[in-house]
Amino acid sequence: MRILCLLLFFWIGLSPLQAEEEVRVLIDVSGSMKQTDPNNLRVPALKLLLELLPPETRAGVWLFADDVETLIDPAPVDERWKQDAERLSARIHSNGRHTHVERALAAVTRDWQAGDAAGNRHLVLLTDGMVDVEGDSAADKASRERILTRLLPAFQRAGIHLYTIALSDQADHPLLKQLAVATDGWNEVAESAGELHRTFLRIFKKAVPRDTLPLRDNRFQVDTSVKEFTLLVFRRPDSPPTELVKPSGQHWTFQDHPDSVRWHQEGNYDLITVASPMPGEWHVIAKVDPDNQVMIVTDLKLKVSPLPNYLLSDESLTVTAELTERGQRITRENFLRLVDFQLQRAGDASPPWTLEPARDPGVFSYTLEPLAEPGTYTFRLTAESKTF
Template sequence: MSLLGRSLRGAWQRLAGTLLLACILAPGVALAAADVRILIDVSGSMKENDPANLRVPAMRLMSELLPAGTVAGVWLFAEDATPLIAPAPVDEAWRQRARAELPKIHARGLFTDIERALAAATADWQGPPGERERHVLLLTDGVVDVSKVPQESAASRERILSAQLAQLTASGAHVHAVALSDKVDRELIEALTAGTGGWLERADDAARLQRIFLHMLEQTAPPVTVPLEGNRFDIDKSVSELTLLVFREGDVPVTLTPPGATTAWTADSAPAPVQWRHEAGYDLVTVAQPPPGNWQFTGTSDPDNRAVVVTNLALELARLPASLLASESARLDARMVSGGQHVTRLELLELVAAGYTLAAADGTSTPGQLALDGERAVFSGELGATADAVLAPGVYQVTVTADAGSFKRQAVTRMRIVADPVSVAYSVDPASQAAVEVAVTADASLTRPDTLEGYVSVTDAANLVRVLPLPVASEDGIARVSVAASSAGRHEVAVHAFVTTPGGALRVAPPAQVFELAWTPPVAEPEARAEPEPPPPSGVAWGRFAAYVGGGNAVLALGLGLAWFVFGRTRKPAEAAA
């Protein structure tokens, strides 16, 4: 692009930003539409797993960054569940109560009654959710322990996994969990999170709680943020409040310099309207009516640093699934929101550049662009597997940005890529180039290979579709299908497999593969008397097979299948039998 072209584009972007800012409806309208119930384990084992009581600064971080208007409540639980902060819309009065009550978090409880805690926190969630998404955040370091009688604890655990999980699902609740010990009941929290579409993180030690609570906030009631470029960020005139979160390492001091200033603020020298909280592991700086322009700060450059803003102009993400199989993909949708309303004026949205970054745990990142879908007035793209590549298993941070020249917005979420329990390999006959050999393998450490079944669909250049049943796996555990060419040219081959895992049934459909095949027309033979068709092979349950065909190419994890994969738990096939 020429220098003139870049200048014109920059001018148009600034114009778009000005127009969008001009269309803000009213100051102070809350964007968040979530109801968050937080359960904090205060059993005696926390003396060992959280000796410095870092649950308090972690909760302070979350309480200060919760968007205004979010309904939030906090309970402490051990042998009983005690409301610490009653559920109410977050405002300054709510935050004041949180600051006063959070130091009461302790570690003196005798038991760990998770069933009672979940029941107390969700007692008023009757029927499906309204406009607010429902979220439960459970922090625990142990197992269900309700009395000195083991049978009573076992019965409570069973009720959680049956009736209570069913009630949570029916109410539309998403249960998220923080596991603060390797002694935690993994099977239980995996079932709760995966069964409700929630997020699960393990804290290797309590020092990670602050970061994990930030992640949980972004999965439940995400605040509005502006992107950081190194240790700099831009504030526009629509922002009425700025809260800067900077994680510290060692003794590296944090300073903040507003636009045009020659002297940086510190915790001791910041002017009176500025609230500067120096907590264990992080600094939180709140500035009311921040002047627009470029701000900068000193301190450790950290991927969890955030510049949170109160503004009428936000970037909102559609909820992504918490977990995806490596062979799956998911649509990423982002939309601009002004004054709490979806911006639909395409002449404005067309001048906004939107993109995303997919960052793996090892620090590597992949950028991508989001295209404007004019019919839906959203910026959209695909995350996950493509025909050319799949993502490696692990946790990924998804950071979406919108840049309109005079303002920038950011939204952050996370998703987990889970290894496929079923792998598919293709090979073309090298001599004839007229057939594709398909080999489907179920991982014996993740599934029951003897339950593998399904079908292969083949679409040729004339769009004629054939369906070939997947046979019973051979002794080496591989189910093989030979796909012969039906005409010369393009053949699209797609596998649809169904297998049983310890967590339930799983249906897998990797992306279709395309092959160019040769074909020789068959020699005509004399007509023969029609014979009755043979019965179908015994390796396929045909009632279920018909359901597969009707189901198309959707990939569906049924029941709690994904929960088991999240932590890579291994169990004997006999233990997994339905």
């Protein structure tokens, strides 16, 4: 059996069709983190993930080692919640003795397991070790077995998607991958703590993707439908300060920008939020980075049917998309005939596939043939029109 991993990235105001989202994050604080994350880069990486969460999301964060500690209580994400989360993130440590994964997973999902499988439930697990409970190797083995035979089926029944991150070669990679695949989540391996920012970003884009704009050569076009944008710019240690240039030509920096602009800066990234942005072409003065992106709040959205993260190599996949305005599907033929919906596989020089009108008015679809080779595939779906 061969498994294909799928990543679908969206451009031009696009988001998947989804119910209420809830994200819970479990951070390993066992003593081994002193070696794998000596500079505690879990803190800025977690801050990035939490800053990116859209306002309608519920979220919470827990720390675990021997026991489980609530860092940030689950609650709707708003400005106050983000401020509290940023402050409390500084409490992440590396002082625990054991890595009791079973206890942690059970504790933070207890209410999910007891209730109905309503909404979209995402659990992010970051660890650098094996299952390590108090006792001997037999106790560790028994705990690992209970995770697979008791907790995993419960997660599947409760509709919980696990996104697992292994931060060292010592982590239990087979266990983490099995949990992710079996719950249609996602599995990542961070070779070093310095990669955590980008790892968390990829997890975020899989769990709760936001509407985005194309960023080409550090330039992006904003129209009147965009109410707000958040720009993420990664920086290298030797990079000069990031600058953001308005369509009018005015330059903003971290040290010099209007009070209405929120500019959050960490050691290797800038996160800039601009409300009611001026229409036109914006320009970022920084090194081009493939992970830089522009997330937006807009009434015009391109929504995509939910897609699995993993496919068998003999499975086909139908992708459907629709444009909405203020939550309502656009069905006006005189508008839609000017829109091109296209799907393309990253790294493929072949012409993109065109989505064709489906049976339902305003819905477009394309069926991908089975992908023969196992591996991770990235697809980009775009909606392009001269009218927006």
